[in-house]
Structure formats: C-alpha cells, structure tokens
Amino acid sequence: MTFAIPPPSAEAQLTFLSKLQRLFAEGDFTATYKYALLISLADLAVELGADDGSDLLLSTRQIGDRFIQLYWRQAVPYGAGHSGASPGILVQNNGTQAAVVSAVAAFRVRIQVSSPQVARALPEFQALLATVAQTVSAQPLTYMQNFGGATDEFLFDRPGAGQVRLKPGVAYCLRRFQPLVQQLARSHWVGHLKGNRRNHVILGAADDLEEFLFATPRQSLAILVDGLKRLEGAKCFYCEHGLNTVDVDHFIPFAQYPRDLAHNFVLAHPGCNRSKSDSLAAKPHLERWLERTRRLADDIAEIGASAGMVVAAAVSQQIARWGYASAIHSGGRAWLAAGRYDLVDGSYQDCFSNSGV
Numbered sequence: 001m002t003f004a005i006p007p008p009s010a011e012a013q014l015t016f017l018s019k020l021q022r023l024f025a026e027g028d029f030t031a032t033y034k035y036a037l038l039i040s041l042a043d044l045a046v047e048l049g050a051d052d053g054s055d056l057l058l059s060t061r062q063i064g065d066r067f068i069q070l071y072w073r074q075a076v077p078y079g080a081g082h083s084g085a086s087p088g089i090l091v092q093n094n095g096t097q098a099a100v101v102s103a104v105a106a107f108r109v110r111i112q113v114s115s116p117q118v119a120r121a122l123p124e125f126q127a128l129l130a131t132v133a134q135t136v137s138a139q140p141l142t143y144m145q146n147f148g149g150a151t152d153e154f155l156f157d158r159p160g161a162g163q164v165r166l167k168p169g170v171a172y173c174l175r176r177f178q179p180l181v182q183q184l185a186r187s188h189w190v191g192h193l194k195g196n197r198r199n200h201v202i203l204g205a206a207d208d209l210e211e212f213l214f215a216t217p218r219q220s221l222a223i224l225v226d227g228l229k230r231l232e233g234a235k236c237f238y239c240e241h242g243l244n245t246v247d248v249d250h251f252i253p254f255a256q257y258p259r260d261l262a263h264n265f266v267l268a269h270p271g272c273n274r275s276k277s278d279s280l281a282a283k284p285h286l287e288r289w290l291e292r293t294r295r296l297a298d299d300i301a302e303i304g305a306s307a308g309m310v311v312a313a314a315v316s317q318q319i320a321r322w323g324y325a326s327a328i329h330s331g332g333r334a335w336l337a338a339g340r341y342d343l344v345d346g347s348y349q350d351c352f353s354n355s356g357v
C-alpha cells in the first residue's frame with residue numbers, strides 16, 4: 001500500500017495516546033461536553049477519515065449534530081420505576097444544567113418526535129442545531145485542549161468560523177484507537193454523572209446508567225426485529241436456519257463500534273449470537289452482508305427510520321471497511337461458526353472493493 005500522506009509513526013501514536021491519558025487525568029471536566037466531543041470526533045474520524053496521515057476538516061454543525069444524537073435520549077427523565085429513586089433529568093454540569101441538555105429537552109417537549117433522525121427533517125431542527133453548534137464552539141472546542149495548566153493543541157485547530165481541523169495524524173489515531181477512546185469517554189461520563197451530588201436522588205440504587213445513556217431503547221429494537229423478519233424472513237443471518245427465538249446482532253460488534261446503525265443489525269439465533277460474541281464475522285458472512293446491504297439498502301433504511309435509528313447504508317459500509325482494516329492491522333480473527341475462526345488477512349479488503357465500497 002502506498003500513502004499520499006504517511007500514517008503517523010509508532011512513536012507518534014504512543015505520544016497521542018499518552019496525551020489523551022493526560023487530557024483525562026488533568027483536564028477540567030465541569031460538564032460532560034468534553035466526553036461528548038471526544039466521542040463525536042472519534043465517530044466522525046471513522047466515518048469520514050482516511051487510513052493515512054491526512055488532516056480532516058469538520059464543521060461545528062457536524063459536531064453539533066452528533067451532540068444532539070448523544071444527548072437526545074439523555075434529555076428525558078431517568079429513574080422512573082427504580083426503587084429509591086425519584087425520576088428527573090440527569091444534571092450534566094457542576095453548575096446549572098448543561099445548555100445542550102436544556103435545549104434538547106425543550107425541543108423534545110415542544111416538538112413531539114421519536115428520534116433525532118426524524119427531527120432532522122423538520123424546519124425547527126435548524127434552530128436547535130445552530131444553538132447546539134454555538135455552545136459546542138464556545139465551550140468544549142474552546143477548552144478541550146487546556147490541561148495541566150497549559151494549552152496543547154494536539155487534536156485540532158480552528159482555521160475559520162465554524163470549522164474544526166483534525167491535525168495530520170489525529171484522524172488516523174482516532175480511527176485506530178476508536179474503541180479505546182469510546183470506552184474512556186463513556187466510563188468517565190458515567191463517573192461524572194454519579195459524582196454529581198444533585199444526581200444522587202435521581203440515580204437511587206439503579207445500575208443501568210450506561211445502558212440508559214448510550215444504548216438504543218428496547219422498543220426500537222423490537223420494531224427493528226419485526227421489520228427485518230418481514231423483509232428477510234425468520235432465519236438466522238449466520239447459519240441461515242429458521243428462527244423461533246430471535247436475537248438482534250450487531251454485524252460489526254458493538255464492543256468495537258458502539259453506535260446503533262440500522263444496516264449493521266442482523267437477526268440471529270441466540271446461540272449463534274453468543275458464539276460470535278464480540279468477533280468480526282468471517283468472509284462468507286461478510287460477502288453476504290455486503291450483498292444484502294446493497295440490495296436491501298432502502299428497505300432497511302425505512303425500517304430503521306421507523307425505529308428511530310441512523311439509517312445511512314454508506315455509513316455502515318464505511319464502518320465495516322474500517323473494522324476489517326483494523327483487524328488486518330492487528331492480526332484479528334473472524335468468527336465462521338461455533339468454535340471456528342479465520343485469520344483476517346488482506347483478502348478481506350477485496351470483498352469491499354468487489355462490492356464497490
């Protein structure tokens with residue numbers, strides 16, 4: 001492989017990781033915005049970045065849109081039905097409620113729509129997006145790179161109004177270490193909410209905070225399962241035998257890319273799902289998934305939209321391409337069937353080029 005701009009050296013990648021560690025250790029996290037910003041930048045790098053060392057130009061509106069998605073389900077009361085808890089919207093700031101949460105909550109009360117995907121088509125959404133983008137610009141983008149008593153612009157600079165440029169090598173590192181960045185940001189986010197005294201009465205003894213913050217609601221998954229059954233029949237995507245009890249499986253494992261995208265879901269036997277676990281799927285499955293995603297792109301998008309999920313087939317394909325490229329890099333193994341695995345080698349790339357991804 002030749003690169004127009006070479007990827008960062010191993011040394012530079014280690015420097016990136018240690019700066020990220022310092023940012024978490026020494027940064028000032030008065031609100032949860034910086035966690036949301038890291039997650040947003042890592043997701044955008046996976047979806048829009050390249051596997052070389054080039055910089056990546058983003059807009060504050062693109063990042064603002066990610067913030068709305070992240071805070072959408074957090075802008076409703078948590079704690080309903082938990083013993084010892086009194087329901088309320090979690091406080092995401094050490095002072096008054098975080099402005100993004102208030103803006104999203106007010107929008108959801110005023111405009112009763114089920115998901116940010118549906119909301120995006122409405123004219124009112126533009127005003128919300130402008131407000132959120134402004135807050136993102138004035139707060140986390142301004143303060144993120146201040147830590148340890150100094151400013152270290154190792155992640156991005158801001159070349160013009162409304163622009164954010166990931167520096168050369170940063171998109172590469174965010175793509176390569178995406179699961180690690182996500183895990184760090186999420187666990188610190190959960191810790192921040194638990195550490196805020198004003199959330200204690202809302203949290204009570206509940207222990208599903210991470211699920212509430214980041215997982216797709218069960219009723220959305222139920223809508224998706226019904227739709228996929230009608231579309232593809234009640235059979236397991238992996239072994240292709242009929243199903244009675246259905247699991248919905250993340251084709252690219254949730255552990256690797258923890259965001260719910262409609263085209264990334266397939267139906268599977270609970271046994272096949274458990275056996276595959278957090279592995280990538282082997283080549284025959286990948287080829288079938290690419291073919292199916294292309295052929296049924298619009299139908300799956302329609303089902304996903306009714307379940308309130310992100311529905312761009314191209315995004316799912318890019319994430320799959322990235323997931324397998326990471327595995328090629330690191331000598332990963334892919335699951336074929338119970339107890340059978342295959343080394344992910346360069347030939348997996350051909351599946352993508354053959355299907356035009």
Ligand SMILES: [Zn+2]
Binds near residue numbers: 269
């Ligand atoms: Zn099966």
